[in-house]
Amino acid sequence: MRQRYQENFHPSGMMFLTDVTEAKWVERETSPHSRDVDALIPAGYTAHARIFHPAENVEGSPVRWSDVAEWAGRRVHPLMEFLRISTPANGFGTGPAPWKHDPGALHDRDAIELAKFLVGYTGTPEQCFFGVWEGYGYFSVGSAFILSADGGVPLSPPPEIQSAELFECDDWKYYLYGGPLASLGNFFANDRFWGDTPNIWWPADRAWFVMSHYDLDCTYVAGSDECIQNLLQHLSFEVIPIAANAPYGWGQDQINLP
Secondary structure (H helix, E strand, O other), rough: OOEOOOOOOOOOEEEOOOOOOHHHHHHOOOOOOOHHHOOOOOOOEEEEEEEEEEEEEEOOOOOOOOHHHHHHOOOOOOOOOOHHHHOOOOOOOOOOOOEEEOOOOOOHHHHHHHHHHHHHHHOOOEEEEEEOOOOOOHHHHOOOOOOOOOOEEEEEEEHHHHHOOOEEEOOOEEEEEEOOHHHHHHOOOOOOOOOOOOOEEEOOOOEEEOOOOOOOOEEEEOOOOOHHHHHHHHOOOOEEEEEOOOOOOOOOOOOOOO
């Protein structure tokens, strides 16, 4: 059977880049295998922060980590992990947890809000770059189960996906897109097969950098002192400052122990 390809695969307003030259600086300026934030964020930024991905209550409304920690009798601090702050200490958190929480990239509503904030801290908002993890199913031949309308024939990703270069950040590999920051929402506007926030974003002037990998329970943002200070005051996010040499990943919360 002749291979058939998905049409309109790429997000509207975004250019799929088969050459990842614009992302090579990320590979040069990060410290792979360090298990610190500097493995995720290129060197040179003066301030860094964690945006905590909220849980959701039964109505689907966001629940902040600080509220979860209060319910569970746990402590809020820069290295806290959701699994540990949501595990009740003795005498706290009776009954079933009144929320659900899944690790993963930043929720689309929060990604759009973050893009609106960051547009004021770059001189190149029309020229930004977006890294999308290679492991999402829609990039793999046969794994996304996208079928044609005329008989349910499996459709493959377009051929440029198979020939494109990828770039690395801390052992994860990414496809590269380019486009205006205002078009970020188009990554999850097509729920036919897309639905994930880009994992890495930065503008051409590299004024800030966002890392929001699917396997993390938070998003890391780096930028100028002014940018991060104002992000800490943003009412839409639960944010805490963090050092570039702070550890990241599971098992780093040594305060809220089981």
